[in-house]
Amino acid sequence: MNDSDDLYDRAMYRSDDFLTGLVKSWNPRARKLRGLLRAYPIYSPPYLEENVSLSDSEALSNFQYFEQEKQNRIALVDDCLREFSIPLDFRSPNRHGLLLLDAWAYQHWKSIYDRKLAPMHTSGFSFTPVQARVRSFLFDISLFLGECYLSLDGDARWFLDDSESSRNDEMATCNRIVLWRPPHEDHFSNVSNLLDIEAHVYFHYAAQKNSIASLCVDQKIGRVLAEPILRLLADRGE
Numbered sequence: 684m685n686d687s688d689d690l691y692d693r694a695m696y697r698s699d700d701f702l703t704g705l706v707k708s709w710n711p712r713a714r715k716l717r718g719l720l721r722a723y724p725i726y727s728p729p730y731l732e733e734n735v736s737l738s739d740s741e742a743l744s745n746f747q748y749f750e751q752e753k754q755n756r757i758a759l760v761d762d763c764l765r766e767f768s769i770p771l772d773f774r775s776p777n778r779h780g781l782l783l784l785d786a787w788a789y790q791h792w793k794s795i796y797d798r799k800l801a802p803m804h805t806s807g808f809s810f811t812p813v814q815a816r817v818r819s820f821l822f823d824i825s826l827f828l829g830e831c832y833l834s835l836d837g838d839a840r841w842f843l844d845d846s847e848s849s850r851n852d853e854m855a856t857c858n859r860i861v862l863w864r865p866p867h868e869d870h871f872s873n874v875s876n877l878l879d880i881e882a883h884v885y886f887h888y889a890a891q892k893n894s895i896a897s898l899c900v901d902q903k904i905g906r907v908l909a910e911p912i913l914r915l916l917a918d919r920g921e
Contacts, residue, residue: 691782693789693902694895716791719766724759726752726819731809734858739845742858746843749860753826760827763820767791776831778916781909785887788824788908789898793891795820801889805859805881821888825881828909829862832880835915838865844877855882878911 696713728745730737737745757773764771767787771780795817800810810818833839842863849857862878887908890898907913 691786691902693786693898695786695790697789697793697895697898699895713791714794715766716763717794719763720795720816720820723816723820725812725815726756726808726822728808731807733807733809735806735850735853737858742843742845745858746860749841756823756826757830760823771831773827773830774834776834776909776912776916778913778921781831781913781916782907784909785902785907788887789891792888796888796891801885801891805855805879805885821884822881825884828884828912829880831909831912832862832878832915835912835919836864839863839878842877855879880911883911884908 696710728748730741730745734742761773764784764787769780769783769787771777771784797814797817800814800817800821808815808818829841833841839862842861843858844854844856844861845858848854856877856879859879859881862880864876864878866876890901893901901907905913
Protein backbone atom coordinates (compact mmCIF):
# COMPACT_ATOMS: atom_id res chain seq x y z
CA MET A 684 0.00 0.00 0.00
CA ASN A 685 1.14 3.56 -0.62
CA ASP A 686 -0.96 5.14 2.10
CA SER A 687 0.45 7.06 5.07
CA ASP A 688 1.89 4.73 7.69
CA ASP A 689 0.58 7.02 10.43
CA LEU A 690 -2.99 7.22 9.12
CA TYR A 691 -3.44 3.44 8.90
CA ASP A 692 -1.03 2.44 11.67
CA ARG A 693 -1.83 -1.10 12.80
CA ALA A 694 0.84 -1.00 15.52
CA MET A 695 -0.28 2.09 17.43
CA TYR A 696 -0.71 0.18 20.71
CA ARG A 697 1.79 -2.58 20.00
CA SER A 698 5.47 -3.29 20.44
CA ASP A 699 7.50 -6.46 19.96
CA ASP A 700 9.39 -5.46 23.11
CA PHE A 701 7.50 -7.00 26.05
CA LEU A 702 7.69 -4.10 28.51
CA THR A 703 6.95 -1.41 25.92
CA GLY A 704 4.09 -3.49 24.56
CA LEU A 705 2.68 -3.95 28.06
CA VAL A 706 2.71 -0.20 28.69
CA LYS A 707 1.07 0.52 25.33
CA SER A 708 -1.61 -2.13 25.84
CA TRP A 709 -2.69 -0.52 29.12
CA ASN A 710 -3.35 2.81 27.43
CA PRO A 711 -7.05 3.58 28.15
CA ARG A 712 -7.65 4.11 24.42
CA ALA A 713 -6.21 0.68 23.63
CA ARG A 714 -8.65 -0.93 26.09
CA LYS A 715 -11.72 1.08 25.13
CA LEU A 716 -13.24 -1.66 22.97
CA ARG A 717 -12.85 -4.21 25.75
CA GLY A 718 -14.86 -1.94 28.02
CA LEU A 719 -17.58 -1.41 25.44
CA LEU A 720 -18.01 -5.15 24.90
CA ARG A 721 -18.88 -5.73 28.56
CA ALA A 722 -22.43 -4.71 27.71
CA TYR A 723 -22.49 -5.86 24.09
CA PRO A 724 -25.75 -7.68 23.18
CA ILE A 725 -25.17 -11.37 22.56
CA TYR A 726 -26.23 -12.82 19.22
CA SER A 727 -28.41 -15.77 20.17
CA PRO A 728 -29.92 -17.81 17.33
CA PRO A 729 -32.43 -20.54 18.25
CA TYR A 730 -29.82 -23.30 17.92
CA LEU A 731 -26.37 -22.62 19.39
CA GLU A 732 -24.78 -25.97 18.58
CA GLU A 733 -22.11 -26.55 15.95
CA ASN A 734 -23.59 -25.97 12.53
CA VAL A 735 -22.67 -29.36 11.12
CA SER A 736 -24.85 -31.02 13.77
CA LEU A 737 -27.97 -29.01 12.90
CA SER A 738 -30.91 -30.50 11.04
CA ASP A 739 -32.20 -28.75 7.93
CA SER A 740 -35.08 -27.19 9.86
CA GLU A 741 -32.77 -26.00 12.67
CA ALA A 742 -30.34 -24.44 10.20
CA LEU A 743 -33.25 -22.71 8.46
CA SER A 744 -34.52 -21.36 11.79
CA ASN A 745 -31.08 -19.88 12.46
CA PHE A 746 -31.04 -18.29 9.02
CA GLN A 747 -34.50 -16.81 9.58
CA TYR A 748 -33.28 -15.42 12.90
CA PHE A 749 -30.32 -13.88 11.05
CA GLU A 750 -32.65 -12.18 8.57
CA GLN A 751 -34.83 -10.93 11.42
CA GLU A 752 -31.92 -9.54 13.48
CA LYS A 753 -29.70 -8.29 10.65
CA GLN A 754 -30.56 -4.59 10.86
CA ASN A 755 -30.27 -4.58 14.65
CA ARG A 756 -26.80 -6.11 14.49
CA ILE A 757 -25.65 -3.66 11.78
CA ALA A 758 -26.81 -0.80 14.01
CA LEU A 759 -24.60 -2.15 16.82
CA VAL A 760 -21.53 -2.02 14.57
CA ASP A 761 -22.49 1.46 13.35
CA ASP A 762 -22.67 2.65 16.96
CA CYS A 763 -19.34 1.03 17.79
CA LEU A 764 -17.54 2.56 14.81
CA ARG A 765 -18.90 6.00 15.70
CA GLU A 766 -17.35 5.60 19.17
CA PHE A 767 -13.99 5.32 17.42
CA SER A 768 -14.67 7.95 14.73
CA ILE A 769 -14.49 5.46 11.86
CA PRO A 770 -16.33 7.10 8.92
CA LEU A 771 -17.65 4.01 7.17
CA ASP A 772 -21.16 3.63 5.75
CA PHE A 773 -21.96 0.07 4.68
CA ARG A 774 -24.31 1.46 2.01
CA SER A 775 -21.47 3.28 0.23
CA PRO A 776 -18.11 1.97 1.47
CA ASN A 777 -14.97 3.81 0.41
CA ARG A 778 -11.32 2.84 0.44
CA HIS A 779 -10.32 5.31 3.15
CA GLY A 780 -12.99 4.13 5.59
CA LEU A 781 -12.22 0.46 4.90
CA LEU A 782 -8.50 0.93 5.55
CA LEU A 783 -9.27 2.84 8.75
CA LEU A 784 -11.41 -0.13 9.79
CA ASP A 785 -8.45 -2.45 9.30
CA ALA A 786 -6.12 -0.19 11.30
CA TRP A 787 -8.71 0.09 14.09
CA ALA A 788 -9.11 -3.69 14.26
CA TYR A 789 -5.38 -4.24 14.72
CA GLN A 790 -5.14 -1.38 17.21
CA HIS A 791 -8.00 -2.66 19.40
CA TRP A 792 -8.77 -6.34 18.81
CA LYS A 793 -5.70 -7.45 20.74
CA SER A 794 -7.48 -6.29 23.92
CA ILE A 795 -10.36 -8.71 23.24
CA TYR A 796 -8.22 -11.59 22.01
CA ASP A 797 -9.11 -15.01 23.43
CA ARG A 798 -6.95 -17.94 22.35
CA LYS A 799 -9.95 -20.28 22.70
CA LEU A 800 -11.92 -18.20 20.21
CA ALA A 801 -9.08 -17.53 17.78
CA PRO A 802 -8.95 -20.90 15.94
CA MET A 803 -11.80 -20.14 13.52
CA HIS A 804 -14.68 -20.62 15.96
CA THR A 805 -17.32 -19.93 13.35
CA SER A 806 -19.25 -23.16 13.78
CA GLY A 807 -21.61 -22.30 16.65
CA PHE A 808 -22.54 -19.89 19.42
CA SER A 809 -22.29 -21.95 22.59
CA PHE A 810 -19.76 -20.07 24.77
CA THR A 811 -19.34 -18.45 28.16
CA PRO A 812 -21.00 -14.99 28.40
CA VAL A 813 -17.68 -13.15 28.00
CA GLN A 814 -16.65 -15.24 24.99
CA ALA A 815 -20.17 -15.01 23.56
CA ARG A 816 -19.94 -11.21 23.47
CA VAL A 817 -16.67 -11.31 21.55
CA ARG A 818 -18.05 -14.06 19.30
CA SER A 819 -21.17 -11.94 18.67
CA PHE A 820 -19.08 -8.85 17.96
CA LEU A 821 -16.94 -10.66 15.39
CA PHE A 822 -20.06 -12.12 13.79
CA ASP A 823 -21.53 -8.62 13.54
CA ILE A 824 -18.34 -7.27 11.96
CA SER A 825 -18.58 -10.00 9.31
CA LEU A 826 -22.23 -9.10 8.76
CA PHE A 827 -21.30 -5.43 8.38
CA LEU A 828 -18.53 -6.25 5.89
CA GLY A 829 -20.92 -8.54 4.03
CA GLU A 830 -23.37 -5.67 3.67
CA CYS A 831 -20.53 -3.49 2.37
CA TYR A 832 -19.89 -6.19 -0.25
CA LEU A 833 -23.57 -6.44 -1.20
CA SER A 834 -23.79 -2.67 -1.67
CA LEU A 835 -21.21 -3.01 -4.46
CA ASP A 836 -22.40 -6.30 -5.99
CA GLY A 837 -26.14 -6.30 -6.61
CA ASP A 838 -26.04 -9.90 -7.84
CA ALA A 839 -24.64 -11.33 -4.60
CA ARG A 840 -26.80 -12.27 -1.59
CA TRP A 841 -26.73 -13.85 1.84
CA PHE A 842 -26.98 -17.60 1.55
CA LEU A 843 -27.50 -20.57 3.86
CA ASP A 844 -25.20 -23.37 2.72
CA ASP A 845 -27.49 -26.29 3.53
CA SER A 846 -26.45 -28.35 0.52
CA GLU A 847 -26.09 -32.09 0.81
CA SER A 848 -22.59 -31.91 -0.65
CA SER A 849 -21.43 -29.51 2.07
CA ARG A 850 -22.78 -31.82 4.75
CA ASN A 851 -21.30 -34.97 3.20
CA ASP A 852 -17.91 -33.36 2.66
CA GLU A 853 -18.00 -31.67 6.09
CA MET A 854 -17.30 -28.30 4.53
CA ALA A 855 -16.57 -25.38 6.85
CA THR A 856 -19.56 -23.55 5.37
CA CYS A 857 -22.03 -26.37 6.13
CA ASN A 858 -25.26 -24.91 7.55
CA ARG A 859 -23.57 -21.52 7.88
CA ILE A 860 -24.47 -18.13 6.46
CA VAL A 861 -22.13 -16.96 3.71
CA LEU A 862 -22.28 -14.74 0.65
CA TRP A 863 -23.34 -16.30 -2.63
CA ARG A 864 -21.94 -14.77 -5.81
CA PRO A 865 -23.00 -15.50 -9.40
CA PRO A 866 -20.81 -18.15 -11.04
CA HIS A 867 -17.99 -17.17 -13.35
CA GLU A 868 -16.48 -19.11 -16.23
CA ASP A 869 -13.35 -19.94 -14.23
CA HIS A 870 -15.32 -21.44 -11.32
CA PHE A 871 -15.25 -25.22 -11.24
CA SER A 872 -17.82 -25.80 -8.48
CA ASN A 873 -20.59 -24.18 -6.51
CA VAL A 874 -18.16 -23.82 -3.60
CA SER A 875 -16.22 -21.26 -5.65
CA ASN A 876 -19.30 -19.04 -5.62
CA LEU A 877 -19.37 -18.81 -1.82
CA LEU A 878 -17.56 -16.10 0.10
CA ASP A 879 -17.07 -16.87 3.79
CA ILE A 880 -16.76 -13.37 5.22
CA GLU A 881 -16.90 -14.63 8.79
CA ALA A 882 -13.90 -16.93 8.31
CA HIS A 883 -12.08 -13.96 6.78
CA VAL A 884 -12.80 -11.87 9.90
CA TYR A 885 -11.56 -14.69 12.14
CA PHE A 886 -8.31 -14.89 10.17
CA HIS A 887 -7.59 -11.30 11.19
CA TYR A 888 -8.73 -11.89 14.77
CA ALA A 889 -6.33 -14.82 15.03
CA ALA A 890 -3.53 -12.66 13.59
CA GLN A 891 -3.56 -10.37 16.64
CA LYS A 892 -0.65 -12.29 18.16
CA ASN A 893 1.55 -11.98 15.06
CA SER A 894 4.68 -9.83 15.11
CA ILE A 895 4.54 -6.20 14.00
CA ALA A 896 6.79 -7.03 11.04
CA SER A 897 4.36 -9.73 9.92
CA LEU A 898 1.37 -7.40 10.29
CA CYS A 899 3.11 -4.72 8.24
CA VAL A 900 3.97 -7.16 5.46
CA ASP A 901 0.36 -8.37 5.31
CA GLN A 902 -0.87 -4.78 5.18
CA LYS A 903 1.50 -3.85 2.37
CA ILE A 904 0.40 -6.77 0.20
CA GLY A 905 -3.28 -5.96 0.79
CA ARG A 906 -4.12 -8.74 3.25
CA VAL A 907 -6.43 -6.49 5.25
CA LEU A 908 -9.75 -6.91 7.03
CA ALA A 909 -11.79 -5.43 4.18
CA GLU A 910 -9.85 -7.18 1.39
CA PRO A 911 -12.90 -8.65 -0.46
CA ILE A 912 -14.62 -5.25 -0.55
CA LEU A 913 -11.47 -3.40 -1.56
CA ARG A 914 -11.08 -5.86 -4.42
CA LEU A 915 -14.54 -4.93 -5.66
CA LEU A 916 -13.76 -1.24 -5.40
CA ALA A 917 -10.55 -1.78 -7.38
CA ASP A 918 -12.51 -3.58 -10.09
CA ARG A 919 -14.73 -0.51 -10.32
CA GLY A 920 -11.70 1.75 -10.56
CA GLU A 921 -12.28 3.33 -7.15
